[in-house]
Amino acid sequence: MDTSAEEFDGSNQDNMGFDKKTEELFRLLKEVERELYPGSKYSLHSFLVRLLHLKRLNGWSNKSFSMLLELLKDVLPEGETLPKSFYDSKKIIKDLGLEYKKIHACPNDCMIYWNETKDRTSCKFCKALRYKQFKGASVNSSSETSNIPSKVFRYFPLIPRLQRLFMSAKASNQMRWHVEGHTRDGVMRHPADGIAWRKFDEAHTDFARDPQNVRLGLASDGFSPLSMSISHSTWPVILIPYNLPPWLCMKQPYMILSTIIDGPHAPDGAPKRLTGIEILKQLNNVKNKFGKDLLAKSRKRKWDDVDNLVQNIWNKKSIFFGLEYWKDNMIRHNLDTMHIEKNVFDNIFWTIIEC
Incomplete structure (x- = not known):
């Protein structure tokens, strides 16, 4: 995002009354220019x-x-x-608020070591060790355990980044575009033109009443930061502020890096289209089985009993259902069709070329 020192003029009378942390940011922004x-x-x-x-x-x-x-x-x-x-x-x-927090995680993606679990040395679900061990080390010997965590992800605090977005007079005005500058002519140009956006506003009128309430999209994809011949996958999690107009919200300066999940493997994570409420009912009795190996026993589904399949299709309950509004969200997950088409084409094309 464009955050020049002129736009963040700490000496301006409009900025009077800011707390010390904000005033310090203004000073730093001038300094780095x-x-x-x-x-x-x-x-x-x-x-x-x-x-x-x-x-x-x-x-x-x-x-x-x-x-x-x-x-x-x-x-x-x-x-x-x-x-x-x-x-x-x-x-x-x-x-400048560009720091991140390193958080240790179970190598099987069962849990993170945070808050009440920050002092644990093994996963409370699959019992995998928090730290890597040297070759030949005994599992019960803490003296032979290294200080290298088995898995780490990096978390970039969101609130300071949103605060900096609203400190810019220009960006703050643009964050109200979806209400004040949005053209309603029936043409689909932005998520605000969709049915899901309107349905959400109808279900959550208090939230929709303030145009500065932030609406975020979440996107993630894996990539190999090393040579393509090395099997290693790193997954960045990107947040997109949909308050902004379509010519800004998908631009790199306004995308917010939220999390980086290190590899070497990707994190784990219906016949009828179901609403969020219908899915939540099916998930009421689901007990999360954390980790990868615990779910690897049998993934085959018997399609001859469709009714039973729909009732038992879920392995986990998404953490997003902890959000009050998630059950009312019509678009809970989207696939990148263009990306899928490219991958399918690349595989078919290069298979034919190599034949």
């Missing part, structure tokens, strides 16, 4: 982001990064603004 050195095409912030990216791609140690900063400070012209160390560089990025 500083030039790397007088006449540089890079700002301090953009140059640091590039350096940190290179550090990650090439596996530089923290010490080597600090040594590089020291060299650059000697080489750059007078007036350079580079920090002195990796710690100082990381602090600048963190103060």
